[in-house]
Amino acid sequence: MAEDNIKMIEIKNDNMWFKGSPVILCSMRLALDTKTGDMFTSAKFLNIQPDNLQSITFDVICYDEDRKPINVIQNVTYSGLDISRNTDFGFHRKIKIPDISTRNVEYVIKSVSNSKGQTWDNEGCKHFDRKLEQKSIYTVQGDYNKQFLDLCTRSGIDGMNLVLQPEFEDDHWLCACGAFNWNDEVKCSQCRISRSWLTKNTRIETLQKRKEVQDADAQQVKELVQARAAQASDKSAERAEFEERNARILAEQKHFKALKLRKNIFIAIGILIIIAGLIYALLTFVFPKFLEAEEYEKGTDLVNASQPARTTVSEADPNNRY
Numbered sequence: 555m556a557e558d559n560i561k562m563i564e565i566k567n568d569n570m571w572f573k574g575s576p577v578i579l580c581s582m583r584l585a586l587d588t589k590t591g592d593m594f595t596s597a598k599f600l601n602i603q604p605d606n607l608q609s610i611t612f613d614v615i616c617y618d619e620d621r622k623p624i625n626v627i628q629n630v631t632y633s634g635l636d637i638s639r640n641t642d643f644g645f646h647r648k649i650k651i652p653d654i655s656t657r658n659v660e661y662v663i664k665s666v667s668n669s670k671g672q673t674w675d676n677e678g679c680k681h682f683d684r685k686l687e688q689k690s691i692y693t694v695q696g697d698y699n700k701q702f703l704d705l706c707t708r709s710g711i712d713g714m715n716l717v718l719q720p721e722f723e724d725d726h727w728l729c730a731c732g733a734f735n736w737n738d739e740v741k742c743s744q745c746r747i748s749r750s751w752l753t754k755n756t757r758i759e760t761l762q763k764r765k766e767v768q769d770a771d772a773q774q775v776k777e778l779v780q781a782r783a784a785q786a787s788d789k790s791a792e793r794a795e796f797e798e799r800n801a802r803i804l805a806e807q808k809h810f811k812a813l814k815l816r817k818n819i820f821i822a823i824g825i826l827i828i829i830a831g832l833i834y835a836l837l838t839f840v841f842p843k844f845l846e847a848e849e850y851e852k853g854t855d856l857v858n859a860s861q862p863a864r865t866t867v868s869e870a871d872p873n874n875r876y
Contacts, residue, residue: 559589564658569600570682571734573725576603576666576674577610578734579682580642584651584659593654597661598645601637602734604743605668609633614649617658625653629664636669640733640744688718688728691756695719698761701768705755711747720752730756 564584571578580598587594595614601607610632616625630649637643651659662681667673692699706713716730727735730752733744741748754760 561586569686593651594648607637615660616656619657701761701764
């Protein structure tokens with residue numbers, strides 16, 4: 555478990571700066587070690603100068619609960635640092651507070667040296683007095699967030715890292731990524747976005763124009779889609795009408811075929827009835843008569859065959875005429 559015996563007396567997480575300072579005070583804490591009874595403070599600094607920071611010297615002013623100074627810890631020095639730009643340092647270094655009645659502390663930078671051997675001195679012992687505060691870019695832009703992200707994408711920029719509304723002052727500017735930049739720097743020291751691009755494309759006026767263009771394009775696309783939908787609907791109606799007509803023709807053809815088939819069936823039945831009638835008539839009337847005649851002729855032939863032949867006068871005596 556992390557420092558269960560530590561009791562926090564004061565915590566500040568504001569980015570504090572004063573004009574010209576090469577470092578920003580990011581946060582500070584005043585704490586009491588309940589196990590040992592010792593009180594200590596620590597602070598997180600951020601290097602904002604172009605060159606690596608090598609050392610820093612500062613004083614810590616201690617105040618009581620009535621905000622009266624009761625002690626000053628002088629010339630606290632961190633050396634051999636080699637801290638690059640936009641890198642924080644110092645928060646894990648504890649500075650012991652001699653008077654445990656201390657309730658507030660204040661850091662005053664005295665000097666900073668860089669990798670080039672240059673030293674910046676706080677001749678006036680200025681205190682951190684300016685809070686570097688930025689609003690959320692999405693809160694400021696509101697309904698225009700989509701337009702801003704679209705501009706980022708078109709410019710090849712990762713808009714998801716730009717979460718803060720940029721601030722432009724006479725001596726510095728704060729990028730949308732949160733990095734501190736000096737006024738003579740045309741690109742962000744951290745994300746490398748140009749100041750001119752940020753200035754132009756984070757303005758509400760620019761985003762509004764962008765939104766109007768997108769709305770006009772969207773309306774044009776909508777109208778085109780509607781026109782195509784109407785055209786498709788007309789074609790669909792024509793196709794439905796064509797299919798309905800074909801269905802009607804097919805139904806009529808099917809009905810005609812059914813009527814024709816029924817007619818043919820009736821004709822066939824009629825023909826069968828006629829044939830059956832003819833067969834019946836033949837069997838009932840014609841064939842019996844024919845059989846009777848044939849039987850009669852056979853009977854006559856038999857009778858004639860059983861009687862002797864008669865000789866006529868003419869045949870016996872040709873001269874006898876009587």
